[in-house]
Amino acid sequence: MHWKINNSEYLFKNHWLTLRADTCEKPDGAIIEPYYVYEFSDWVTAVPFTKDGKIIMIKQYRHALGDISIEIPGGCVDQGDTDLQTACARELLEETGYVFDSYKYLCKTSANPSTNNNLMHIFLAEGGKWQNVQQLDAGEDIEILLLSVDEVKGLLKENKIIQSMHVTALMYAFEKLKLIAF
Amino acid sequence: MHWKINNSEYLFKNHWLTLRADTCEKPDGAIIEPYYVYEFSDWVTAVPFTKDGKIIMIKQYRHALGDISIEIPGGCVDQGDTDLQTACARELLEETGYVFDSYKYLCKTSANPSTNNNLMHIFLAEGGKWQNVQQLDAGEDIEILLLSVDEVKGLLKENKIIQSMHVTALMYAFEKLKLIAF
Numbered sequence: 622m623h624w625k626i627n628n629s630e631y632l633f634k635n636h637w638l639t640l641r642a643d644t645c646e647k648p649d650g651a652i653i654e655p656y657y658v659y660e661f662s663d664w665v666t667a668v669p670f671t672k673d674g675k676i677i678m679i680k681q682y683r684h685a686l687g688d689i690s691i692e693i694p695g696g697c698v699d700q701g702d703t704d705l706q707t708a709c710a711r712e713l714l715e716e717t718g719y720v721f722d723s724y725k726y727l728c729k730t731s732a733n734p735s736t737n738n739n740l741m742h743i744f745l746a747e748g749g750k751w752q753n754v755q756q757l758d759a760g761e762d763i764e765i766l767l768l769s770v771d772e773v774k775g776l777l778k779e780n781k782i783i784q785s786m787h788v789t790a791l792m793y794a795f796e797k798l799k800l801i802a803f
Numbered sequence: 804m805h806w807k808i809n810n811s812e813y814l815f816k817n818h819w820l821t822l823r824a825d826t827c828e829k830p831d832g833a834i835i836e837p838y839y840v841y842e843f844s845d846w847v848t849a850v851p852f853t854k855d856g857k858i859i860m861i862k863q864y865r866h867a868l869g870d871i872s873i874e875i876p877g878g879c880v881d882q883g884d885t886d887l888q889t890a891c892a893r894e895l896l897e898e899t900g901y902v903f904d905s906y907k908y909l910c911k912t913s914a915n916p917s918t919n920n921n922l923m924h925i926f927l928a929e930g931g932k933w934q935n936v937q938q939l940d941a942g943e944d945i946e947i948l949l950l951s952v953d954e955v956k957g958l959l960k961e962n963k964i965i966q967s968m969h970v971t972a973l974m975y976a977f978e979k980l981k982l983i984a985f
Contacts, residue, residue, distance in 0.1 A: 622864040622871055622944060633814075638839045640822070645866060653942045657820045658867045659841070659918075682804040684827060685840045686916035689804055728962040730970065732914040734868035736841075741967070760835045762804060774985050778978075780910040785923070785967040788912065792974050792985070796960075801985040803956050803977060 622648065660738050665709035666695025666786065667744040668794035669721060675767040677717050677749060682762065686783070691766070691776060693787050695741075705742045713746060715756045716763055722748025727793040730786050743790040745797055770800055804830065814839075842920050847891035848877025848968065849926040850976035851903060857949040859899050859931060864944065868965070873948070873958060875969050877923075887924045895928060897938045898945055904930025909975040912968050925972040927979055952982055 628644040639660035645653040669677040676693075683690045694716040695709065702708035706724045714720060725745045731737060757763060768776075773791060776782050782791070795801040810826040824837035851859040858875075865872045876898040877891065884890035888906045896902060907927045913919060939945060950958075955973060958964050964973070977983040 622862075622946075623869075624864060624866055637837065638822075643866070647942070647944070651941065653866075655819065656866050656942075680804075682806060683916035684806055684825070684835075684838050685918050685920050686913055686922075687805075687920070688916065690913075690916045729965065730967040731868055731872075731965045732918075732967055734865035734870065734872045734966055736867050736914075738867050738869070740868075740965075759833065760829070760838075762829070764804075777985060783911065783913045783922075784916055785912040785914055785971045788974065789967045789970040792970065795985060801983055803959060803974070803983045 624648075624653065627652070628654075657736070658738050659736050661697070663698045663705070663739050664695060664741040664786075665698055665705055665712060665744070666693055666741060666790055667709050667713060667721075667724065667746040668693055668727075668790050669713055669717065669719065669746040669749050671719070671749040671767065672722075675769060676773050677713075677719060678766040678768055678773065679716060680764040680766055688783075690784055691782055692784050693790060694763075706744065709742070709744050709746070714753065715758075716761070717749075717765055718751055718753045718755050719749040720752045721746040721750075725797065727790070727797060730789045732786055741786045743786075743793060745794045770795070774800075806830075806835065809834070810836075839918070840920050841918050843879070845880045845887070845921050846877060846923040846968075847880055847887055847894060847926070848875055848923060848972055849891050849895060849903075849906065849928040850875055850909075850972050851895055851899065851901065851928040851931050853901070853931040853949065854904075857951060858955050859895075859901060860948040860950050860955065861898060862946040862948055870965075872966055873964055874966050875972055876945075888926065891924070891926050891928070896935065897940075898943070899931075899947055900933055900935045900937050901931040902934045903928040903932075907979065909972070909979060912971045914968055923968045925968075925975060927976045952977075956982075 642655035696712035821842035
């Protein structure tokens with residue numbers, strides 16, 4: 622089922638946007654062109670629990686959708702990150718100011734494998750303790766929400782968590798902790 | 804928390820790619836530019852059950868990720884679609900050849916609200932009956948899998964369903980049918 626890439630051209634390659642157009646050949650010889658691929662570095666996120674069992678959610682404006690979104694923290698794997706967990710811990714510290722006793726890898730997911738070349742790696746982070754004020758990038762305004770498991774389940778039931786990778790993360794974290802069974 | 808758009812420029816606007824670069828102004832007056840937004844029409848998908856309780860999953864090559872993906876059927880809302888359910892039924896018939904007795908709206912989700920301007924609308928489709936051979940677009944090669952609920956739960960547990968909007972859809976469908984509780 623895999624396609625061959627006969628030609629590949631970058632239309633943009635800058636800090637915020639890497640976009641290429643491929644000419645693809647299917648197994649039956651048919652040519653598909655252009656096929657646009659959005660390139661991103663891999664992403665990391667965690668369902669982060671504080672020591673007293675609250676989930677650290679964040680609330681921020683997301684300009685593409687044009688709306689406020691209730692999410693879990695995370696971000697891009699950077700060049701300097703030695704591994705995925707280090708990248709995740711760095712992002713959590715920057716966005717929430719918390720450090721965590723333990724990380725468990727839960728699963729990987731894709732926002733959309735037909736447009737994006739990257740994966741999101743998802744952790745469960747436990748034993749969170751506040752250490753620092755947030756260290757936010759320009760353009761980031763992040764409000765912290767400390768919510769109980771029941772409050773987060775309520776947000777899920779009411780369809781108030783709109784980012785699909787974060788819904789996925791919460792489901793896998795709740796399954797790991799036996800808070801749901803699937 | 805909302806941003807103002809001071810300027811907006813389309814870099815691409817064709818059938819497969821609509822990409823704009825915004826100059827944004829935050830509430831504190833800070834300017835963010837460029838902010839790239841991928842525009843798409845809204846998407847529709849369903850967790851589709853046959854009359855005898857199998858879930859109709861599809862398997863296809865996804866070129867951006869460069870891998871085979873096990874998904875549920877769906878696609879874009881087209882100009883000619885009168886409503887979301889009609890769009891969803893059209894996509895399911897094209898991709899699977901099945902028609903359904905009933906549709907229930909479950910929830911909406913976003914692949915990524917920081918990059919995409921659109922939403923995916925998710926239905927539960929029940930009472931599926933095979934009607935036609937698939938009517939696929941150029942570039943679509945879709946293998947049909949008829950799986951039991953337990954088989955799909957197994958795929959979820961093994962992290963074999965990689966598309967986050969589809970994981971979200973399955974969780975909400977299973978919750979609606981009381982096959983999981985969250």
